[in-house]
Amino acid sequence: MHQLEPSFSEITSTGRSGCGVVSIAAVSILVALLGAGVFGLMALDGSDLPFLDNPAAAQVADNLPFVLGGLLCLGFGSVAAWAVGSTIIxxxxxxxxxxxxxxxxxxxxxxxxxxxxxxxxxxxGDINVTRINVRLLLREWVRYTSGTDTYTTSHDHVIQTHELPGGLFSSGSMIIQELDFAIPPSGIHTFPTPQMIEDFKDSPEVKQMLERNPRLAVRITQATTFTPARNNKLSWHVHVQIDIDRWPDYNQAFEVPVAAEVLTDNRF
Structure with a gap:
């Protein structure tokens, strides 16, 4: 047995997203815009606005477009800062x-x-684990273009699940699990295979690139997307989710290489 390499964290088919935070920010920005719009209409209509007698308020009214722009920038900036900050923290x-x-x-x-x-x-550190969920996943990764834009998307198929009880773990203790999984007989191997990638790197196309621009070619061939199937990938992963009471959950997947071979007997 050898150490499995970490691959990704959240499951795309059931993983949580930041939609709730974005919605709250969007509502806040909408309320601010509506309030400013009502204020602007009243001013254009010649309605009596007593507070404009205050020089500071009058100055704000004169600079209303800049105030609106600032509110928009502040709202979207707050969402971006929250997304990055929450990931790091x-x-x-x-x-x-x-x-x-x-x-x-x-x-x-x-x-x-x-x-x-x-x-x-x-x-x-002392933690109260409410649940441990370990899944076998098949991940589909696709890259496609729409117009001049390029997009990537992935979808995870849950093949097998182990639902395990949690418990109280003190500092210095260990979470230890030993679990059995199986690749279905109707499943598919990892795609592209390691041999396909090696053969592709030795192909005339890549050799020609090395001759033209060696430095660029080396950087490109080291990229994970430089494969004979650049727009489609299939990979198998064991995903571990540890739910912790009053603490961020632990989510991490580890890739399991599945060879382009089918089990026919008990010998490997």
Whole structure:
């Protein structure tokens, strides 16, 4: 068994997003714009606005377009700052309670084969784990273009789930799990395969690129998207979700390489 490599955190099909925060910010901005619009209409209509007798208020009214622009920038800036800040702070809080895990699994698995994963994670601070959820996922990754824009999207298919009870873990203790999974006989191997990628790097297309611009070619060939199937990928992952009471949850997936072979007997 060897250490499985971490791949991604949130599950795309069921993962949470920041839509709620964006909605709150959008409502706040809308209220501000409506209020400013009512104020502007009253001013244009010649309505009596006593507070404009105050020089400071009159100055604000004269600069109303700039005030509206500032409110918009402040609202959208707050949303962006919250999204970035919550990611950084949430990650730091998780690391304060949980160490990086050791996840051992097979070097490769065949289609239709069962395998075992060993999970060990040190606890650095007292926590109350309400639930541990470990899933086997098949992730589809697609890149496509619309007009002049390029987009990427991914979707996770939950193949198998282990729902495990939590409990109180004190500082210095360990979260230890040993779980069995199976790639379905009707499943598909990791795509593209490692051999396909190596063959592609040795292809005439890549060799010609190396001759024209060696520095650029090396950087491109090291990129994960430079494969014979640049717009489609299939990969298998074991995703671990640890729900912690009054603390950010732990979410991390680890890739399981599935070879382009089908299980036919008990020998590997």
């Amino acid at each position: 949430g990650g730091a809080m998780r690391r304060a309670k949980l160490d990086e895990p050791e996840v051992l699994g097979p070097e490769k698995v065949r289609v239709g084969e069962s395998f075992r994963v060993q999970y060990r994670q040190a606890v650095k």
